[in-house]
Structures are given as C-alpha cells and as structure tokens.
Amino acid sequence: EKWEEATEIARRQVRNGAHIIDVCLQSTDREEMKDIPLFYEFLIRKIKAPVMIDTTDPKAVELSLTYCQGKALINSINLEDGEEKFEQLCPIAKAYGAALVVGSIDEDKLQAQAFTRERKLSIAERSYKLLTEKYGIPPEDIVFDPLVFPCATGDANYIGGAVETIEGIRLIKENIPYSKTVLGISNISFGLPANAREVVNSVFLYYCTKAGLDLAIVNAEKLERFASIPADERRLAEQLLFNTPPPDGDEKLRAAPEDWREQTQEQKAAINQFHIAAIAEYFRRAAPKKKAKAADLPLDQRLGNYIIEGTKDGLVEDLERKRQEGAAPLDIINGPLMAGMSEVGRLFNNNELIVAEVLQSAEAMKAAVGYLEQFMAKADTAARGKIVLATVKGDVHDIGKNLVEIILGNNGYNVVNLGIKVPPETLIQAYRDHKPDAIGLSGLLVKSAQQMVITAGDLREHGIQVPMLVGGAALSDKFTRGKIAPSYGEAVCYAKDAMTGLRLMNEIMDPATREATLRAHRHSEAVPDAAPQAEPVVWSERRSAKVRLDIPIPAAPSLDRKVRDIKHLTEVWSYINPFMLYGRHLGYKGNFDKALAEHEEKAVNLYHQMEEIKRHAAQFMQVKAVWQFFEAERDGNSVNLFSPGGESPIHTFRFGRQPREEGLCLSDYLLEGDEGKRDHLAMFVVTAGAGIREKSEELKQRGEYLSAHGVQALAIETAEGAAEWLHRRIREDWGFPDAPTTTMHDRFTSKYRGKRYSFGYPACPNLDDQQGMWKLLRPEDIGVELTEGMMMEPEASVSALVFHHPDCAYFTASEIEEPALV
Ligand code: B12
Structure with a gap:
C-alpha cells in the first residue's frame, strides 16, 4: 500500500x-x-x-x-x-x-x-x-x-x-x-x-x-x-x-497498391510481415549501439558535458575514472570541467542557454569540485583569482550579488561575500584580511550608485588600487566611467550582468589582456553632467487640464490602518507577472505563457522547476501587508494628508511636475472637495521577504543554486504580486471593482481604474519620501524597516501610493529640488 x-x-x-x-x-x-x-x-x-x-x-x-x-x-x-x-x-x-x-x-x-x-x-x-x-x-x-x-x-x-x-x-x-x-x-x-x-x-x-x-x-x-x-x-x-508496399521488397510486393484497403489478402499479410521483420531487426541491432552512445565519448568530453548539461547523473563515477587514470584533481578542475564551464559561458552569450540553466551547470560544477576536494592537499587551490564582493552601505540588494557570487565561484574564483549594507570601513578591513585581486560592488538604487562613488573614494584614500567591478539595476556604464572611476582613480568596470562580470574578471586575470582591459576602464577626470538645457525649465503649480475634475469623489471605506498576514499564497502567486519571474529572473526569452501553452520544452521545464520551488517556499514564505486610506487635499504640487475630519495636515508630500505645458503632477489626481467632503488616497507596504535571505543562503551553501536563486526571485516577485493583489482589493473596497472580464494581463498592464505609484519611480522619484510613509503607516509592524539609503529591509518589499482617478497615467516628473520658476 x-x-x-x-x-x-x-x-x-x-x-x-x-x-x-x-x-x-x-x-x-x-x-x-x-x-x-x-x-x-x-x-x-x-x-x-x-x-x-x-x-x-x-x-x-x-x-x-x-x-x-x-x-x-x-x-x-x-x-x-x-x-x-x-x-x-x-x-x-x-x-x-x-x-x-x-x-x-x-x-x-x-x-x-x-x-x-x-x-x-x-x-x-x-x-x-x-x-x-x-x-x-x-x-x-x-x-x-x-x-x-x-x-x-x-x-x-x-x-x-x-x-x-x-x-x-x-x-x-x-x-x-x-x-x-x-x-x-x-x-x-x-x-x-x-x-x-x-x-x-x-x-x-x-x-x-x-x-x-x-x-x-x-x-x-x-x-x-x-x-x-x-x-x-x-x-x-x-x-x-x-502497410505501404516496401520499395526494397520483392517485385510482387512493390507492385501492390498503396492503399491497404485495395491490397489482396496475401499482399496485405506479406507486406505486414515484411515490415514487422524489418523494424524488429533494425531495433535489435540498434539497441546496443544506442546505449553505447554516451559512454563512447572520450572521458574528458563526458566530464565537460556534465557541466554543459547541468547534470550530476554518473558524474562521480566518471570523475573517479579520470582519477584512476592518474589525473590530479586540480588538473581535472582546470581541464575538462573548466572547459565545460567556458562552453556554458559561450552558449549563454549566444542566447542558447538561459540563467536557470547556467545555475544548473554551476550546481554540477560545485558537485564535481566538492567531490574532488577530498583528494586535494589543503594548499592546492583551483582559484584563478580572488574577489571581495559586497552590496554597498544602505542597500539590502542580495539577489544580484548572489548570482555574481555563484557564477564567479563556480568558474574558479575565490569569492569573499561580505553581504549587504556593507560600509566602506568593512571593505577596507576585508581588503587587508583577504588581499583580493579585485573588489566587486553591487547596489539596486540610484542612491546606491552614489554610495559607490563615496565608497570608491574611501578605498582610494586607504591606498587600495585593485580593479573594481560594479553592477546593479540603476547603474550604467556612463555613470561608472563618469563618476565612480574618477572617484577611485583606478579601473572600474561596469558589468550589466553576472556573465559580463565573469568575462571582465577573466580579462583582468589573464596577463595577455589585463593591461588593455584596465586601461579601457580607467578614468581620472570626472565627466561633467550634461550641459544645462538652453530653455529654462517650466516650473508651475498649475493643475494640468489633462486631468478631469467633473468626477464624483468615491466614498472611501474605513480609514483604519489595516495590518494583515496574507495567508493564501497561491492566490497571491497568481498575481505574479510571468514575464518578470521567468523572463527577467530565470532568463527565459520570449513569451513564456504562450510557450508554456504550446508545451515548449524549456518553458515546461522552467515551470516545473518553479512549481517545485513554490512547494518548498509554501512552508516558510510569509506575505504581510499594511495599508490605510487617508483624507487628502491638493495644494499646488503638494498633497496634504489628514486624520479623519482633521483641520491641519498630519503630513505633506511635495511632488514634482512634468516641466512642460499642461505637465502632470501626482497632486492633480486628487479631486477638489466640497462641503467638507474630502478626496482620499491609499498607501501600502507589502513584504514577502521575512527569512528569505537565510533560506537562500542555506540552499546556496548546499550547492542548490537554482533553488537558492529561485527562492529569492520568487520572494521579490511575490512582493510585487502582493502589491498587485492588494491594489485590486483596494479598488474593490473603494467601490470600483475590476470588471469580471479583466484578465491578469490587463492588470499587469494596469488596465483598471486608478494607478499605484512607488517612491523612487519616475512620477515620484524622491526616495526620502519613504520616511513620511513610515511615519504614517508604521510598516515596522509587518517587519519592514527603512535603511539609511531609504531601502526597505527585507529586500522583497514594495511600497506605494494609490490614486483612484480614472485619468491616472505613468509619467516622469521633474526633480523638485531645483525649480527654475518662470
Ligand atoms: C524587479 C525589480 C524590483 C523587485 C526586486 C528588486 C531586486 N532586489 O532586484 C521589487 C519588486 C522587490 C522591487 C522593489 C523596489 N524597487 Co525595483 N526594480 C526592479 C527592476 C524592474 C528589475 C531589477 C532586477 O532585475 N533585479 C534582479 C537582479 C538579479 O538584477 P540586478 O540587480 O540588476 O543584478 C544583475 C546585474 O545588475 C549584475 N550585477 C548586480 N550587481 C553586481 C555586482 C557586480 C560586482 C557585478 C559584476 C555584476 C552585478 O549582475 C546581476 C545578475 O545578472 C528594476 C528596473 C530595471 N529595469 O532594472 C526596478 C528598480 C531597481 N526598482 C526601483 C525602485 C524605486 C524600487 C522600490 C524603491 C519601489 C518601492 N518604493 O517600493 C523598491 C525597493 C525595494 C526595497 N527593498 O527597498 C528603481 C530604482 C531607481 C531608484 N530610484 O533608485 C528601479 C531602477 C526602477 C526604475 N526605473 O525606477 N523592485
């Protein structure tokens, strides 16, 4: 049973x-x-x-x-x-x-x-x-x-x-x-x-x-x-x-009609017998040949293939075979295994492998090295070089840095991962302790890019000169060359992804290419910011005529603060945008949903891998949310928030306006109140990040790289999915639920009434406004803290302001600090 x-x-x-x-x-x-x-x-x-x-x-x-x-x-x-x-x-x-x-x-x-x-x-x-x-x-x-x-x-x-x-x-x-x-x-x-x-x-x-x-x-x-x-x-x-007449049968059979129904009884039977014998004979001969295929390959090629295919089936046996031939463990690593890893890099750059597959290759590499280590002397090191890796001060971004660690670590580099929110002093100390060949900095936000400039300056002051690698969503090659490299005074290389980081490391560590690479990334003079615009910026507090006012103010539901554990994970997961989870994080190229519906092999595999990760994550992932509706009034480009019926504002957000005729500002989306009736906006913070870093670290230590990355990717997209879910709920509570025909795709492209805006995004880029939100919503109660870089810890967290106005659009506002009033 x-x-x-x-x-x-x-x-x-x-x-x-x-x-x-x-x-x-x-x-x-x-x-x-x-x-x-x-x-x-x-x-x-x-x-x-x-x-x-x-x-x-x-x-x-x-x-x-x-x-x-x-x-x-x-x-x-x-x-x-x-x-x-x-x-x-x-x-x-x-x-x-x-x-x-x-x-x-x-x-x-x-x-x-x-x-x-x-x-x-x-x-x-x-x-x-x-x-x-x-x-x-x-x-x-x-x-x-x-x-x-x-x-x-x-x-x-x-x-x-x-x-x-x-x-x-x-x-x-x-x-x-x-x-x-x-x-x-x-x-x-x-x-x-x-x-x-x-x-x-x-x-x-x-x-x-x-x-x-x-x-x-x-x-x-x-x-x-x-x-x-x-x-x-x-x-x-x-x-x-x-039952087709066999072209290589005797003449009588060849002459038989094509359609089996027109064949005579004898023809039918003879043709059938001919084909049964032919196919049985073919496969009897083919059987051993087929089996021998993989085993027939030379041993080195087989070893490389384990890495390329990301499989561990038979790996240890073949490693042992190689050792029995007298090969030293280090030579096996630097030879056939590393050759496999290079091929993985080539295939990735050719778009033939995706991130998820590269991680599986890294898993096979880790298993191979793990097995061989027992036969290596302590002093033996397969390292091609050493790098100290850190996410900068104020930044909790883990997932991108960890990908870099996995890729470099399994391509022969010794990686010292210092973790997140690393201040310059810790980096300086780590440099002294580990004597690395390079320093790698990561960060998610624009603020972190600025923090990199400061960190680079501090390292320089302490005499550190090793090449630096930098990466992260808000960073660019231009900023790196124009701001970070001059601050450091040495080579600083921008890496758009982990594989580019690997290529750069390889170039730096190879004496044949080192000098040229460093020279290409050294900039001692800061590049000045783009010349100021000739035309003065139009600074205005005037409400844009693009936003209608003849709309009744919808009644807000309860004005209480809501703090909730959202238990139904499966429902929240159904709000995850597959393009982000499978595309951006796992590297799938193309329309994932369509490919899955057509049973395309890569899509099906990825889907099942993610389902497995979800099954595991369901045991520990927690989604929490805090949200509240506030009475709100527009005051020029500012929004004043009030406690219910309150006279004076409890907080004011100042927003930027698009610097053009009829330019938009978020405050425009609030309707004018009358007879004491005010409009409202909602605010929320959601998180799915509790305990995720630790779980991912545990999996990474075990060499389960795809799961380690998958859990973090799932958590950050769960946070985004929870934001989508809560926003839908807020629309419902506000009295304008989505039409029954609304699809998830409609939601992902914000085809509903109103919009949500997150601080740090172009309509409200000032991340310091997160502090106002913290004062009003107290997200500490769901375990979300604000770092000095205005980032939310844990990483998998999202904050947003929700407006109900049907004319809401996404736009880029001007920075409010430097208005040129005209
Ligand atoms: C997915 C995403 C999220 C996710 C996850 C973020 C994350 N941790 O990666 C969630 C939904 C949680 C999120 C939240 C927020 N986000 Co967001 N997000 C994005 C988005 C769309 C993609 C980021 C991404 O791909 N991450 C996946 C990781 C794996 O990629 P990665 O960090 O780039 O790392 C790779 C490379 O950069 C490189 N790399 C990275 N570091 C290093 C280091 C070295 C040494 C090397 C060699 C390479 C390297 O290799 C990595 C692997 O290939 C970007 C926009 C964009 N197009 O990039 C905005 C973006 C980063 N987010 C932004 C903002 C504002 C936010 C929020 C502040 C919004 C809010 N108020 O809620 C929060 C902040 C979260 C927090 N904890 O505080 C802004 C930041 C701009 C700014 N103002 O600073 C961006 C740029 C969007 C934008 N255009 O405005 N976000």
Whole structure:
C-alpha cells in the first residue's frame, strides 16, 4: 500500500508534460471502495492536473468524483450492453459536471469494437445523439475514444488498424462538432521490441494528432520526441503503420497498391510481415549501439558535458575514472570541467542557454569540485583569482550579488561575500584580511550608485588600487566611467550582468589582456553632467487640464490602518507577472505563457522547476501587508494628508511636475472637495521577504543554486504580486471593482481604474519620501524597516501610493529640488 509512491508516479508524469492522470484502482484482490479514499487523499494534495477515473464500477466512479477538484473525466462508457452503462453513469457525470469518454464499441456481437473508420464514426454519432438528446450531456463533455488494434502482432484481421483509426479520428472531428477525441496510443505497437515501440508510438501519435486527436494516453516519461527520431527509423514506423508496399521488397510486393484497403489478402499479410521483420531487426541491432552512445565519448568530453548539461547523473563515477587514470584533481578542475564551464559561458552569450540553466551547470560544477576536494592537499587551490564582493552601505540588494557570487565561484574564483549594507570601513578591513585581486560592488538604487562613488573614494584614500567591478539595476556604464572611476582613480568596470562580470574578471586575470582591459576602464577626470538645457525649465503649480475634475469623489471605506498576514499564497502567486519571474529572473526569452501553452520544452521545464520551488517556499514564505486610506487635499504640487475630519495636515508630500505645458503632477489626481467632503488616497507596504535571505543562503551553501536563486526571485516577485493583489482589493473596497472580464494581463498592464505609484519611480522619484510613509503607516509592524539609503529591509518589499482617478497615467516628473520658476 505505497500510496505516497503511487502519487509520486503521477507527479512525475505531470512534470513530464501529462495534462490528465488516468487513475485505475480496480484490482481483483483488493476492495476498490476502501482504496479510493486512501489514494485520493494523497493524490489531490500532490497534483493539480485533472483526473480520469478508470473503473467499471459506477459506485467507485461516484466516490472518486467526490475527491476531484475541478473537472474530472470518466473512463469509460460504451454501447456494448446497449444503453446500460449510459443509464448508470450519465446521471453521475451530469451531477458532478464530469466529462465522459465514449468507446467505439456497440452491441454487434461479431464486430463489437469498431475496426473500420466508417463504423467508428457511426458508433460515435449514435452515442452523441443519445448523450446529448436523451441524457442531456453537453457536447463539450463528450470525448470519443476510437480505440486501436495492434498492428504488429501478425494477426491478419488487424492489418490496416492504424490507418483506420487515424481516418476514424478525422471523420469524427469533421462530423461531430465541439466534442473531443482521446486514444490510448501504445496498443498500436504491442508485440514489438521495447525500443521499436517507443518510435512506432511516437510516429503513430504524430499522424493521429495531425488528423485532429485532442488527447492521447501515453507514458509521458517514455515518449520519444517526433522531431528527434532519425529519418530511417521514422520511415520504418510509417511503412508498418500504413502497410505501404516496401520499395526494397520483392517485385510482387512493390507492385501492390498503396492503399491497404485495395491490397489482396496475401499482399496485405506479406507486406505486414515484411515490415514487422524489418523494424524488429533494425531495433535489435540498434539497441546496443544506442546505449553505447554516451559512454563512447572520450572521458574528458563526458566530464565537460556534465557541466554543459547541468547534470550530476554518473558524474562521480566518471570523475573517479579520470582519477584512476592518474589525473590530479586540480588538473581535472582546470581541464575538462573548466572547459565545460567556458562552453556554458559561450552558449549563454549566444542566447542558447538561459540563467536557470547556467545555475544548473554551476550546481554540477560545485558537485564535481566538492567531490574532488577530498583528494586535494589543503594548499592546492583551483582559484584563478580572488574577489571581495559586497552590496554597498544602505542597500539590502542580495539577489544580484548572489548570482555574481555563484557564477564567479563556480568558474574558479575565490569569492569573499561580505553581504549587504556593507560600509566602506568593512571593505577596507576585508581588503587587508583577504588581499583580493579585485573588489566587486553591487547596489539596486540610484542612491546606491552614489554610495559607490563615496565608497570608491574611501578605498582610494586607504591606498587600495585593485580593479573594481560594479553592477546593479540603476547603474550604467556612463555613470561608472563618469563618476565612480574618477572617484577611485583606478579601473572600474561596469558589468550589466553576472556573465559580463565573469568575462571582465577573466580579462583582468589573464596577463595577455589585463593591461588593455584596465586601461579601457580607467578614468581620472570626472565627466561633467550634461550641459544645462538652453530653455529654462517650466516650473508651475498649475493643475494640468489633462486631468478631469467633473468626477464624483468615491466614498472611501474605513480609514483604519489595516495590518494583515496574507495567508493564501497561491492566490497571491497568481498575481505574479510571468514575464518578470521567468523572463527577467530565470532568463527565459520570449513569451513564456504562450510557450508554456504550446508545451515548449524549456518553458515546461522552467515551470516545473518553479512549481517545485513554490512547494518548498509554501512552508516558510510569509506575505504581510499594511495599508490605510487617508483624507487628502491638493495644494499646488503638494498633497496634504489628514486624520479623519482633521483641520491641519498630519503630513505633506511635495511632488514634482512634468516641466512642460499642461505637465502632470501626482497632486492633480486628487479631486477638489466640497462641503467638507474630502478626496482620499491609499498607501501600502507589502513584504514577502521575512527569512528569505537565510533560506537562500542555506540552499546556496548546499550547492542548490537554482533553488537558492529561485527562492529569492520568487520572494521579490511575490512582493510585487502582493502589491498587485492588494491594489485590486483596494479598488474593490473603494467601490470600483475590476470588471469580471479583466484578465491578469490587463492588470499587469494596469488596465483598471486608478494607478499605484512607488517612491523612487519616475512620477515620484524622491526616495526620502519613504520616511513620511513610515511615519504614517508604521510598516515596522509587518517587519519592514527603512535603511539609511531609504531601502526597505527585507529586500522583497514594495511600497506605494494609490490614486483612484480614472485619468491616472505613468509619467516622469521633474526633480523638485531645483525649480527654475518662470
Ligand atoms: C524587479 C525589480 C524590483 C523587485 C526586486 C528588486 C531586486 N532586489 O532586484 C521589487 C519588486 C522587490 C522591487 C522593489 C523596489 N524597487 Co525595483 N526594480 C526592479 C527592476 C524592474 C528589475 C531589477 C532586477 O532585475 N533585479 C534582479 C537582479 C538579479 O538584477 P540586478 O540587480 O540588476 O543584478 C544583475 C546585474 O545588475 C549584475 N550585477 C548586480 N550587481 C553586481 C555586482 C557586480 C560586482 C557585478 C559584476 C555584476 C552585478 O549582475 C546581476 C545578475 O545578472 C528594476 C528596473 C530595471 N529595469 O532594472 C526596478 C528598480 C531597481 N526598482 C526601483 C525602485 C524605486 C524600487 C522600490 C524603491 C519601489 C518601492 N518604493 O517600493 C523598491 C525597493 C525595494 C526595497 N527593498 O527597498 C528603481 C530604482 C531607481 C531608484 N530610484 O533608485 C528601479 C531602477 C526602477 C526604475 N526605473 O525606477 N523592485
């Protein structure tokens, strides 16, 4: 009674692309009704895919249905005993909204299971009429199974069965609208050697799908990809399936008609025998050859391949083989393993590998080095160089810096990671302790880029001269060259991503390229800021006419501060923008949702990896939120906030205005109050970051790099998802819920009433305003603190102001510090 293991099989099938899981618990020596609760309890917790209930007992069908969430399928009914099955199962299917699989079998004692395409269609049409007209089953809930006989058993009665099934599917799809078709594929190849079956099944599936088959019952773990089947194997399978006259058979066979139905009995049988023998013979010979493929590669190439493919299967055995050949551990690392890592870098730069795959390669590298370390003397070091890495003072940005650590660390560099919020003094001390070849600085915000200038100056004052690498979202090559490099007086290289960081490190450590690289990044003179604009900036406090005023003020709900733990993680996750999670953080290129819907391999793999990370994260990730509505009044470019009915403001935010005619300012979005009735705005802070840094660090230490990065990426996008979720809730509370037709994509492109604005973004760039928010909302109560750099700790946190005005738009306001009044 290994229920857990059984559900594991289901989960693996789903991971390999299965969309429905067929469950059969019927067994002659067990009580099905007792087993159903035991098994389904496990199953429904493990998989979300719909279930196909495979049993002949109507009571068992009903009991199973009580466990199924969403739509289930009942497999199956047919007309073998007249309408008996229909009478028993249709009411149950209707009551639970389940779909019904209808086999093409009827009462005809001689033929029973339909063989010809015409009979398959006629049984389907009869069943359809009964189901829709007599039993009230909707056409969309009917799935026809045309059934298929094996084509390679040598039984003369079954020759042509493949063609009839393919054509049967085509006829059903053409003649019966709205319904679906399903077919158990593997029966077709019954009797053939196992490796031949995989190919024949795959080719048969291809033709069925082209004829319109909607659902296939296959072993998702074993299915050979049609596109990867070699042409000669595909031809062997096609000739068998279609019973085509063999071009290399004797003259009599070659002369037979193409269409199996026009062949004589002898021709049919002889052609079938010819193809069965040919395919069986081919795969008998091919079997050992296929297996030998990977093992035949030279050992060094195999070692490199583990890294390139990011797999550990067989890695230790091959490392041991290499050691037995007498290779020193260090030479193995610097030789074949590092060659693999270089290839990974090349493939990444060529857009052939994505971030998630590079992390898996790093995992394999870490496992290899971890194994070899035990055979290395303490003094042996594979290091190509040493770098001290830190996120600058006031900044809590961890995820980007950690990616750099993983990539450099697994490409032979010794990385000393000092963590986040690192002040210059700590860096100076670390330099003295570790004597690194380079210093790496990271930071998320514009303020952090300025902090890098200060830090670089401090390092210079202490005589530090090693090359510096810098990176982070708000940084640019121009700022690096124009501000940080002059402050440091030595080479400072901007890296747009971790792989660029690796290339730069390699160039710096290679004597052949070092000087040229350093020279190219050394700038002793600060680049002056762009020349001031010739035209004076239009500074105005005038409300923009682009914003309407003839809109009634919506009543705000309660003005209390709300502090909440948001427990339903799955719902919050449904508000995560896949473009950000899979695209920006895991590196997927292209439209992820579309690729997933089309079962594109990379997208499916990434999706399952992330689902795994979510399952793990569900145990510790916490989403918290604090929000409040405030009475608000516009005062020029300022917004005054009041306690309910209050006379004088409890806080004032000053915003910038677009420096042009009818330029916008956030204050414009507040409506003029009348008769003591004020407009409102809402404010919130959400976080999903508690404990994430520690979890990620733990995974990183274990060498589980993809998970370590995945957990952090999930947390930051969960914070963003929670902001999206809470904003929707605020709109609801405010009395203008989204239309039922609003999609997540609409939300990601802010197609709803009003907008949310975060300090630090272009409409309100002044991050110091975060302090006002902290005074009013007290986000410390959900564990979010403000650093001296105005960043929120933990990292995965978002703050925002919410306006309700339908004319709200995103825009870039001018900085308010230097108004040129005209
Ligand atoms: C995703 C995102 C978020 C996420 C996560 C942020 C994060 N930690 O990465 C969330 C939703 C949490 C977020 C929140 C905020 N964000 Co934000 N965010 C972004 C966004 C869209 C992408 C950042 C990203 O890709 N991160 C993923 C990491 C992996 O990438 P990375 O840091 O760039 O690191 C890579 C490289 O830069 C490089 N690298 C980094 N460091 C180093 C160091 C070395 C030595 C080397 C070699 C390489 C290297 O390698 C890394 C890996 O390849 C940027 C805009 C943009 N297009 O970049 C805005 C952006 C960074 N955010 C911004 C702002 C304002 C905020 C908030 C302040 C808004 C708010 N009020 O809530 C908060 C601040 C969060 C906090 N804790 O205080 C602004 C910052 C500008 C400013 N004013 O300073 C930006 C630039 C948007 C903008 N155009 O205005 N944000």
